[in-house]
Amino acid sequence: MTESSVATAAPSAVIVLAAGAGTRMKSKTPKILHRIGGRSLIGHALAAAAGLAPQQLVAVVRHQRDLVAEHILSLAEDLGTTPVIADQDEVPGTGRAVQCGLEALLTAPGGTAPDAGPAGSAATFGTVVVTYGDVPLLTTELLAELVATHEADGNAVTVLSALLEDPTGYGRILRDADGSVAGIVEHKDATQAQKDINEVNSGIYAFDGDMLATALAEVTTDNAQGEMYLTDVLSIARAAGGRVAAVTTQDRWQVEGANDRVQLAQLGAEMNRRTIERHQRAGTTVQDPATTWIDSTVTLEPDTTILPNTHLQGTTHVSEDAVVGPDTTLVDTTVGAGATVTRTQATGAVIGAGAAVGPFTYIRPGTVLGEQGKIGAFYETKNAVIGRGSKLSHLGYAGDAEIGEYTNIGCGNITANYDGVNKHRTVIGDHVRTSSNTVFIAPVTVGDGAYTGAGAVVRKDVPAGALALTVAPQRNAEGWTEERRPGSPAAEAAARARSARAANAAQAQDAPDDGS
């Protein structure tokens, strides 16, 4: 496949069938809303279809209609086009589903079919592609190949077929003695001889749209399942003198549907394997593909390194020379060039170039770490904008905070951002040095170049260049333990230390005085 064949094959419509119930998932969630590789099944199907740049993209829905339609419409921005939602009525079967899809095209906003003739004339469809909402590994490239063959050969129908070792359940491709495609018979309607055929119907087709509309009007429900079979269109088209052909794919994964949760996991694993291989070929080192999970929506630059047990999800982007992992999950997070992110959970964050995060770090949405910055071990951050070269190295929480450049936040610092009712901001300037266990009671501001003393509880703003001390001077109550905890091991230890001190003092007094 070449890039240009994708560009040239723009059908007038793609109809994605998504009305089925998917009962074998045993789920309250509609099957096509289950997710692998960072998208719903229908999301993958629509993305592959949208890649063909059809004039119209249609999804046929029925089961849990509102939930499914809402999800599909939410994908519009991602897809670059708003799908037309077509409702299937109570007549069952793939043939009826496609008929409902074509009807919706005629009545969709705009009011006309793709390639509609002049006002008043009958609408004219061009090539119409039909795919399934539960076949997630199908690619735009394979669809484009199907459309290109279909149009180059002037076919009425071109079906995508596959050769399966176990074709049980699928419709079988019937061929004449000369090898031409004569039709499709459903498993439940097949004779034993037909069941021995291992070339199966994937359910994915390119049609001459006008022929499709005409043929569907002739399809009945007179079959083993009492459904309108889309597959009947092939023999009807042939009887009417149309060319019917098959494109056979060697890649069975691309035509495989997810019918239950076992298949869902298998398809998810294969999608992940393909995604990782794509990144490896484009210059990413993935040390252990078996424990690395990368959503199909993630982008990686060349010369990135992904270490074991790492999950990259959503819109995550990793820039060149960055190293992510091991044991790291990044969701919708951008990692700058040359940054390292180790044993970290991050969502909705931006990690600057050359920055270091981890190990054991929890980065929540709104965290922006500047270039060469650091968020170290056992830190949690949220809505925290941290300037270039600033470091939060050990044990703490920074929430609703703004920290300037080249500031060093000491061990165990906390922004107390929540007063039980509202969240407040902590603003810390450039080149600030805070001592261990400083607590910032927000809202509070610390000026540039300021310091805090150990254990400071900063309730009032600290001016630039000031040292904030809030801890009372230390007072030692001598002899307290022996007096107040008599007989305790602590008191006994204190008594031993007191006698040793006294003995040392006496010895010092007895020693000859050589200095007169």
Ligand code: UD1
């Ligand atoms: C269908 C094909 C079969 C093919 C198989 C490939 C027909 C008659 N049979 O069989 O030849 O080998 O797919 O998987 O087309 N759908 C609707 N509305 C309906 C029925 C189905 O939208 O009324 C959708 C489903 O949501 C699903 C797809 O169409 O996405 C296929 O439906 P399914 O019931 O799985 O078809 P099969 O009987 O397996």
Ligand code: CA
């Ligand atoms: Ca099926």
